[in-house]
Amino acid sequence: MRGRGRLAVAAAALLALALIGSALAATSRSTAKSPIVIGWAFDGSGNMAPFDGPALAAAKLRVDQLNAKGGVNGRKLEIRTCDTQSNKPDIAKACALRLLGGKANVIFTTCDVDLAAPVVRAAIDRGVLAIAPCIGTDQMGPKRFGAKGRLAFSFGNVAQDEGSAMAQYAWSKGWRRAGLATDTVIVYFRNVVQAFQARWRQLGGKIVANETYQSLGGNNVQNAVSRLNDVKADVYVTSTAGAFGALSSFITGLRTLGNNTPVLNSWAGDGTYWLPANPKVTNYWFVTFASCFGDDPNPAVNKLAKEVKAGTGGFITGPSAIDGVVTAIKRAHGSTKGSVLAGVMQRFKKVPTISGNISFSAKLHTVFGRRYRVIRIQDNVPKVVGTIVAKVVPKI
Amino acid sequence: MTFVATVLGADWQTLADAFGLGGIYALMAVGIGLVFGVLRLVNFAYGQLVMAGAYALAFAYERGWPVWVGIILCFAVVVTLAVAMDWVVFRPLRGHSPAVMLVATFAVAFLMQSIALLWFGPLGKIAASLSALNQPWTISGVDIRKISIVATAVAAGCLLALVLLLGRTRVGLHMRAAALDFQTARLLGVRANRVIGSAVLVSGLLAATVAVMLTVQSPLVTPDFALRDTILVLAGVVLGGMNRLISATLGGFAIGFASGFLGGALPTNQSQYLPSFLFAAVILVLLIRPRGLFARAGQQAVERV
Numbered sequence: 001m002r003g004r005g006r007l008a009v010a011a012a013a014l015l016a017l018a019l020i021g022s023a024l025a026a027t028s029r030s031t032a033k034s035p036i037v038i039g040w041a042f043d044g045s046g047n048m049a050p051f052d053g054p055a056l057a058a059a060k061l062r063v064d065q066l067n068a069k070g071g072v073n074g075r076k077l078e079i080r081t082c083d084t085q086s087n088k089p090d091i092a093k094a095c096a097l098r099l100l101g102g103k104a105n106v107i108f109t110t111c112d113v114d115l116a117a118p119v120v121r122a123a124i125d126r127g128v129l130a131i132a133p134c135i136g137t138d139q140m141g142p143k144r145f146g147a148k149g150r151l152a153f154s155f156g157n158v159a160q161d162e163g164s165a166m167a168q169y170a171w172s173k174g175w176r177r178a179g180l181a182t183d184t185v186i187v188y189f190r191n192v193v194q195a196f197q198a199r200w201r202q203l204g205g206k207i208v209a210n211e212t213y214q215s216l217g218g219n220n221v222q223n224a225v226s227r228l229n230d231v232k233a234d235v236y237v238t239s240t241a242g243a244f245g246a247l248s249s250f251i252t253g254l255r256t257l258g259n260n261t262p263v264l265n266s267w268a269g270d271g272t273y274w275l276p277a278n279p280k281v282t283n284y285w286f287v288t289f290a291s292c293f294g295d296d297p298n299p300a301v302n303k304l305a306k307e308v309k310a311g312t313g314g315f316i317t318g319p320s321a322i323d324g325v326v327t328a329i330k331r332a333h334g335s336t337k338g339s340v341l342a343g344v345m346q347r348f349k350k351v352p353t354i355s356g357n358i359s360f361s362a363k364l365h366t367v368f369g370r371r372y373r374v375i376r377i378q379d380n381v382p383k384v385v386g387t388i389v390a391k392v393v394p395k396i
Numbered sequence: 397m398t399f400v401a402t403v404l405g406a407d408w409q410t411l412a413d414a415f416g417l418g419g420i421y422a423l424m425a426v427g428i429g430l431v432f433g434v435l436r437l438v439n440f441a442y443g444q445l446v447m448a449g450a451y452a453l454a455f456a457y458e459r460g461w462p463v464w465v466g467i468i469l470c471f472a473v474v475v476t477l478a479v480a481m482d483w484v485v486f487r488p489l490r491g492h493s494p495a496v497m498l499v500a501t502f503a504v505a506f507l508m509q510s511i512a513l514l515w516f517g518p519l520g521k522i523a524a525s526l527s528a529l530n531q532p533w534t535i536s537g538v539d540i541r542k543i544s545i546v547a548t549a550v551a552a553g554c555l556l557a558l559v560l561l562l563g564r565t566r567v568g569l570h571m572r573a574a575a576l577d578f579q580t581a582r583l584l585g586v587r588a589n590r591v592i593g594s595a596v597l598v599s600g601l602l603a604a605t606v607a608v609m610l611t612v613q614s615p616l617v618t619p620d621f622a623l624r625d626t627i628l629v630l631a632g633v634v635l636g637g638m639n640r641l642i643s644a645t646l647g648g649f650a651i652g653f654a655s656g657f658l659g660g661a662l663p664t665n666q667s668q669y670l671p672s673f674l675f676a677a678v679i680l681v682l683l684i685r686p687r688g689l690f691a692r693a694g695q696q697a698v699e700r701v
Binding site for chain 2: 048148222226229274278
């Protein structure tokens with residue numbers, strides 16, 4: 001009887017061990033196979049849709065490429081999306097919560113820091129890394145979001161870097177007298193021109209005019225044009241987006257006055273959708289992430305641009321951000337914990353991505369050191385005419 | 397003009413730019429003033445009619461159609477929308493308080509803006525109808541864009557045509573009677589819907605004209621095209637005096653001129669405060685002359701919503 005009892009106990013113990021073992025194995029297997037979820041709160045219909053849409057589409061293609069090669073540390077990547085419907089704050093926050101509830105490991109958001117704020121806050125409050133593909137100010141990070149902002153990064157170019165690159169390029173063209181025209185409606189536009197000015201002075205250039213105007217329905221761009229037309233400059237520098245309405249009027253205004261001075265713009269002025277037919281846009285230059293016109297120096301970029309039918313070079317920030325996050329996860333030995341990834345990303349120095357080498361620092365959570373494409377539009381035809389890397393990130 | 401320039405401390409170029417903006421705003425004010433005169437309706441959706449016309453021009457331009465086809469399409473679209481707006485929204489609400497009507501115009505404006513956003517996207521479309529009018533005439537070193545003169549002349553022409561319509565035609569007489577006392581006019585046999593329909597039709601024609609003029613200066617058409625201009629012109633119409641078409645038009649011109657003038661005269665780093673200066677001036681003028689800057693002496697103040 002005692003022997004039978006011992007046998008039964010031993011059998012029960014073996015069974016229990018077997019069950020525990022198989023359960024552990026199953027857990028281990030499921031962890032190994034569970035995908036890394038990227039929750040992407042994007043604007044599908046509002047003012048940011050032209051920037052979010054192509055970046056997301058290109059990011060999906062990049063994820064497919066990475067998954068075809070086995071994913072990241074054996075885990076597949078998966079993008080889950082939620083449309084913030086013109087970045088309405090309530091909907092944006094609800095999107096973020098829904099994605100986080102769906103176990104998103106990283107949250108991606110829209111390309112304007114004010115509009116992105118509800119999503120960023122929802123993510124970083126829960127210790128999840130928040131990524132913007134193309135915010136262009138230094139506010140995506142601790143500067144705007146305090147200590148928790150350590151978890152917020154952007155793969156856009158920080159305006160200080162972009163303005164600096166523009167100054168270097170203008171200097172390399174032999175231009176020495178710059179007339180500035182600042183569109184004051186968003187911080188990024190202002191910071192680019194401020195950075196240009198700071199770097200231009202370091203280089204020894206002269207500022208001959210410093211005008212401001214407002215896009216998005218403002219009616220004073222003609223005033224700025226008239227005043228700029230009164231001063232002799234080698235280049236006019238601005239930072240404004242075609243979609244914001246004032247760029248067409250600015251260029252047309254200058255050219256119809258017979259003023260053919262070069263105009264240099266930031267990435268905001270990328271694209272051909274805003275080009276007026278008469279007079280055609282000529283002697284217009286801008287720096288950007290990548291050429292979407294099929295003549296980028298990187299063939300992989302051209303292939304991607306064709307596939308997503310990109311309208312501006314900003315599309316490349318989507319896959320670039322995916323590359324950056326993948327590198328961070330690999331360097332963190334597979335961890336997707338926000339604080340771990342943030343610590344790794346803060347130490348990024350010339351990390352290769354499809355859009356070139358990128359760097360972050362403790363202070364700057366937005367990219368600096370990227371190689372910009374310089375594109376010139378002549379008779380409404382855009383063409384890559386060079387590349388430039390900012391040597392200095394000036395203080396503004 | 398030399399005296400004006402000296403007194404105002406502005407250069408000639410600033411005055412020329414301000415004059416041009418005043419001309420376009422005067423044109424907008426004619427249409428807004430007409431609808432207010434007949435319907436007692438401050439039509440906030442007027443700017444969206446202009447936007448729709450601008451999109452029609454862009455539509456034609458994208459397809460490479462001749463400019464005149466684009467302009468005809470623009471007029472057809474705007475007039476159709478103006479009439480539809482009246483039939484679908486304003487006619488059923490007629491008889492309700494002005495506040496209800498005003499809120500309805502807000503609703504229509506935002507609806508049209510949202511539809512434009514969904515149909516055409518936020519990037520905007522280029523409308524290049526009469527871009528040659530951007531070329532300047534240079535007079536004594538001052539560049540005056542042809543569009544400035546054309547817009548002012550068109551505004552004056554439209555105003556004159558309207559004055560003739562109101563003063564010399566039967567429908568004009570009915571419009572004036574309706575504007576004075578709508579209920580009494582109806583009792584005397586004035587057909588309300590015909591009068592209002594005529595006013596809506598004419599305001600639609602004026603909105604289409606504004607669309608053609610505005611796209612010369614701002615060729616990129618976005619869903620918020622003409623929105624801020626409309627708000628400014630509405631303020632201008634109130635500023636000028638809403639009771640008379642001429643005072644409303646002059647109010648539109650005044651606010652456009654003041655906007656252009658301040659844009660040129662303010663230190664450049666303060667240009668972002670331009671709307672603040674402008675609306676502060678509007679408040680000041682209304683405190684001093686509540687009936688409007690160009691209202692007749694002894695004229696009653698208009699009930700405003």
